[in-house]
Amino acid sequence: xxxxxxxxxxxxxxxxxxxxxxxxxxxxxxxxxxxxxxxxxxxxxxxxxxxxxxxxxxxxxxxxxxxxxxxxxxxxxxxxxxxxxxxxxxxxxxxxxxxxxxxxxxxxxxxxxxxxxx
Amino acid sequence: xxxxxxxxxxxxxxxxxxxxxxxxxxxxxxxxxxxxxxxxxxxxxxxxxxxxxxxxxxxxxxxxxxxxxxxxxxxxxxxxxxxxxxxxxxxxxxxxxxxxxxxxxxxxxxxxxxxx
Numbered sequence: 001x002x003x004x005x006x007x008x009x010x011x012x013x014x015x016x017x018x019x020x021x022x023x024x025x026x027x028x029x030x031x032x033x034x035x036x037x038x039x040x041x042x043x044x045x046x047x048x049x050x051x052x053x054x055x056x057x058x059x060x061x062x063x064x065x066x067x068x069x070x071x072x073x074x075x076x077x078x079x080x081x082x083x084x085x086x087x088x089x090x091x092x093x094x095x096x097x098x099x100x101x102x103x104x105x106x107x108x109x110x111x112x113x114x115x116x117x118x
Numbered sequence: 119x120x121x122x123x124x125x126x127x128x129x130x131x132x133x134x135x136x137x138x139x140x141x142x143x144x145x146x147x148x149x150x151x152x153x154x155x156x157x158x159x160x161x162x163x164x165x166x167x168x169x170x171x172x173x174x175x176x177x178x179x180x181x182x183x184x185x186x187x188x189x190x191x192x193x194x195x196x197x198x199x200x201x202x203x204x205x206x207x208x209x210x211x212x213x214x215x216x217x218x219x220x221x222x223x224x225x226x227x228x229x230x231x232x233x234x
Contacts, residue, residue: 034221034222041229042226042227043209043224043225043226043227044163044209044222044224045224046221046222046223049221091161093161093163095222097220106168107220107222108165109155109162109163109165111160111161111162112161112162112163114161
């Protein structure tokens with residue numbers, strides 16, 4: 001099956017530092033990847049859609065300058081949380097869109113990255 | 119706008135009981151997809167099922183079954199003879215197609231606790 005990995009799985013950082021999270025599709029090429037954020041006991045909220053070779057599309061209310069997304073290759077997208085603050089502490093999940101056989105291009109999810117900002 | 123409502127925030131049952139998780143959706147699209155995901159305490163999303171809007175057949179997979187009714191915009195999920203390992207948060211989701219890029223809209227989730 002299609003596998004998506006994320007690194008790191010868990011990160012603790014000091015307020016004001018930047019953190020980079022990687023999302024990789026291991027056995028397929030993904031032209032589109034998605035980044036979600038999930039606060040404790042809440043649902044997954046789409047932050048942005050990452051397209052290989054072009055700028056990411058951000059959802060309303062998500063700061064582009066704070067959450068930098070780079071999709072430099074067909075198997076890797078990165079999310080950088082710049083100048084992180086405690087309110088950015090959350091569970092970040094990526095998904096990669098698999099170019100499937102049928103009309104629907106299924107998303108496969110990574111295991112998530114738990115960010116804690118002190 | 120697309121919307122997914124999971125009215126049950128938390129459900130607690132005793133092992134071997136049957137339990138149904140409700141999901142109601144709103145969409146203007148005629149073509150859409152519905153999903154159920156399981157999120158155990160580890161956090162990783164586990165895909166359970168995808169159903170497209172043209173297929174209203176109910177589906178059964180082991181102890182799991184799904185009831186899709188377009189007339190009531192519902193896609194309910196039933197676990198038969200629940201087990202402790204079924205304890206998790208379950209999310210219903212709807213795929214909307216905007217400009218060819220399918221985006222998933224999630225419900226708020228239902229936390230299921232199965233007690234021994």
